[in-house]
Amino acid sequence: MAKTGVLSSDPTVRARAVELKKELQRLVRNIVDDDDYSIHAVDRAKDALCALRELMLNRRSTATLKLHETVSCPEEFKCPLSKELMRDPVILASGQTYDRPFIQKWLNAGNRTCPRTQQVLSHTILTPNHLIREMILQWCKSQGIELPSLVQCGREECITEAERDRFFSLLDKLSAALPEQKEAAKELRLLTKKMPSFRALFGESVDAITQLLTPLSGSKSQSSVHPDLQEDVITTLLNLSIHDSNKKLVAETPMVIPLLMEALRSGTIQTRSNAAAALFTLSALDSNKALIGKSGVIKPLIDLLDQGHPLAMKDVASAIFNLCIFHENKARAIRDGAIRVILKKIMDGVHVDELLAILAMLSTHQRAIEEMGELGAVPCLLCIIRESNCERNKENCIAILHTVCLNDRTKWKVLKEEEATYGTISKLAQDGTSRAKRKANGILERLRRAINITHTA
Numbered sequence: 001m002a003k004t005g006v007l008s009s010d011p012t013v014r015a016r017a018v019e020l021k022k023e024l025q026r027l028v029r030n031i032v033d034d035d036d037y038s039i040h041a042v043d044r045a046k047d048a049l050c051a052l053r054e055l056m057l058n059r060r061s062t063a064t065l066k067l068h069e070t071v072s073c074p075e076e077f078k079c080p081l082s083k084e085l086m087r088d089p090v091i092l093a094s095g096q097t098y099d100r101p102f103i104q105k106w107l108n109a110g111n112r113t114c115p116r117t118q119q120v121l122s123h124t125i126l127t128p129n130h131l132i133r134e135m136i137l138q139w140c141k142s143q144g145i146e147l148p149s150l151v152q153c154g155r156e157e158c159i160t161e162a163e164r165d166r167f168f169s170l171l172d173k174l175s176a177a178l179p180e181q182k183e184a185a186k187e188l189r190l191l192t193k194k195m196p197s198f199r200a201l202f203g204e205s206v207d208a209i210t211q212l213l214t215p216l217s218g219s220k221s222q223s224s225v226h227p228d229l230q231e232d233v234i235t236t237l238l239n240l241s242i243h244d245s246n247k248k249l250v251a252e253t254p255m256v257i258p259l260l261m262e263a264l265r266s267g268t269i270q271t272r273s274n275a276a277a278a279l280f281t282l283s284a285l286d287s288n289k290a291l292i293g294k295s296g297v298i299k300p301l302i303d304l305l306d307q308g309h310p311l312a313m314k315d316v317a318s319a320i321f322n323l324c325i326f327h328e329n330k331a332r333a334i335r336d337g338a339i340r341v342i343l344k345k346i347m348d349g350v351h352v353d354e355l356l357a358i359l360a361m362l363s364t365h366q367r368a369i370e371e372m373g374e375l376g377a378v379p380c381l382l383c384i385i386r387e388s389n390c391e392r393n394k395e396n397c398i399a400i401l402h403t404v405c406l407n408d409r410t411k412w413k414v415l416k417e418e419e420a421t422y423g424t425i426s427k428l429a430q431d432g433t434s435r436a437k438r439k440a441n442g443i444l445e446r447l448r449r450a451i452n453i454t455h456t457a
Contacts, residue, residue, distance in 0.1 A: 017052065024048040073143075077136050080116050081106065085140075089133050090126040094119045097129045125194045130242060130281060131318055142392075167191075167201055171211040178226060181215045185232035188212065192239035199243035209253045212236060216262075217255045231271040234263045238278040247281070251288040257295045264300040269309050276301060276315040280322055289326035298323060299336040306341045308350060317354040324358060330365050338362060339371040347380055353393060356384075360396040363403045370408075378404060378411050382418045385428060395436040398428055402439040405446055416447055 027045040073085045079099035088100040094114035098106075106115055107124050114121060140146065173184035191198040202208045210217075215229050237256065240246050250256055263275035279297060282288045298320065305316045320338070323329045339362065342355045359377075362368040372378070381397040388394055404411050419425050429440035 020048050020052045024052065074139065077132070077139060079103075086132070086136060089129040089136070091129050092126065093121040093123050097132055100126060127193065128242060131277070131314065134280075134284075134318070163198075164201070167198065167205075171205075171208060174211055174214045175218075178229070182226065182229050182232070185215065185229055185236065189232045189236045189239065192236050196243065199240050199246060202240050203243065203246045203249055209237075209240070209250060209256070213253075213255050213259060216259050227268050227271070230263060230267055231274070234260065234267065234271050234278065235274045238274045238281065241278050241281040247285050247288060251282045251285070251291055257292060257297060261295065261297050261300055264297070264304055269311050272304055272309075273312040273315050276304065276312060276319045280315060280319040283319065283322040286326065289323055289329060293323055293326060293329035293332055298329060298332050298338075302333065302336050302338050302341055305345070306337075308345065313351050314354065317351055317358065321354065321358050321361070324361050330362055331367075334362060334365055334368050334371070339368055340375060343372070343375050343377055343380065346384075352384070352388075353390065356393050356396040356400075360399050363400045366407065369404055372400070372404065373408050373411060378414050382414075382424055386422060386424050391433050391436070394428060395433050395439075398425070398432065398436050398439045398443070402442050405443045409450075412447060412450055415443060419444070419447065 024045060027048065031042060031045060077085055079086045079089075079102055080096065081102040082099055084099070086097070086099040089097050090100045090103065091097050092103060092114055094117050096114055096116050098115075103115075103126065112121050112124070113119060170184040170188050173180040175181075176184075188198075192202070202212070212233060216225055216233055237250065237260070241250050260275045260278055263271050267275065279292060279301070283292055301316055301320050301323075304312055305320065320333065324333050338358070342359050342362075346352050346355050346359070359368075359372075363372070378401065381401055385394050385397050388397075401415070405415060415425070425440050425443055428436050429444060430437070432440060
């Protein structure tokens with residue numbers, strides 16, 4: 001077993017860990033070997049294990065760092081400066097993503113260019129990249145790695161009385177004439193982007209979110225709303241949703257979800273993308289997944305995915321993925337045409353990674369399997385396994401095919417022919433991830449049994 005060197009930084013801690021391990025090993029051996037072991041021995045073994053666990057917890061960040069060294073993470077999850085897995089990914093003015101401590105150190109040294117592109121920065125505001133952070137968390141979970149919690153380096157900056165007065169003044173302007181509404185919405189968008197304390201202020205102020213929505217909810221039709229005004233209000237909602245304490249409040253404010261739905265249908269492409277990003281962020285809460293799913297928002301998300309605008313695709317796919325973690329939303333997505341749209345995009349080579357992950361999640365539903373069969377999914381998935389270099393994509397494909405194999409015997413012939421011609425499934429059973437191997441072997445076993453039954457008959 002490879003040693004991670006988790007506790008090697010402190011000799012005292014290391015010695016204590018060695019002592020605890022020896023004691024634990026001795027106690028466990030006695031318990032296993034002796035049929036008449038005592039309860040006292042079990043208690044002592046448990047105490048030794050708990051003490052060892054405490055040592056590990058006290059060195060959690062070091063443990064995680066060392067474990068990362070033994071697991072190769074995707075390049076897009078590495079900070080361009082540190083070349084390590086990002087803990088707190090943020091977006092620089094150039095659009096490049098870095099790990100916050102490293103890019104902050106770069107900026108603190110007086111640099112005003114992007115390290116990667118050398119572009120002169122228009123500002124030094126760092127915007128959290130929540131999509132990449134979520135993808136990193138999901139990857140870490142799949143690898144059995146615990147990403148350390150973000151360390152808060154002090155309280156969020158306090159709001160001055162003048163800033164609080166300005167906040168309420170801007171909210172009042174949202175009920176005024178169009179020029180004042182546009183000015184106020186633009187400023188609130190910028191403030192909630194760069195100042196977490198302003199995001200929190202919305203949650204602390206009665207009816208502040210309702211007031212923010214006044215320019216959109218007060219209009220008789222969304223077509224009469226100025227596009228820039230709609231974009232600024234929707235983007236401010238996105239900024240508010242980033243604040244964990246606001247997620248429930250924002251989603252449960254009566255007009256929020258309907259206005260986000262309308263923005264998905266009628267806004268500029270930037271507005272649509274930001275509306276999808278807001279839904280993705282809000283759906284981090286399980287209670288919000290249910291609420292958003294019931295609202296009917298999945299259909300406009302799928303329609304936007306079908307339109308395929310590059311600017312919106314990732315945000316839309318992320319929102320659909322998050323929502324479909326909630327079981328009832330899977331049926332809604334399938335009913336609203338998700339399988340057809342997702343398969344078409346995958347066949348066109350568009351955002352294959354993200355869309356395969358959604359397809360694998362939906363494949364647990366019987367109707368999804370039926371639609372995949374009708375739409376020619378099996379040959380497409382087999383082709384991806386043969387030609388892709390991405391282990392995660394292969395794993396998702398074979399997981400879907402395993403479910404197909406269990407539920408649709410009419411596809412066995414295609415699988416047999418693929419195996420006979422290319423040995424695709426056997427290769428994956430030997431070289432794939434542990435989950436891919438398990439699924440591939442499951443398919444092979446079922447195909448073998450089918451052949452044996454035929455021969456016996």
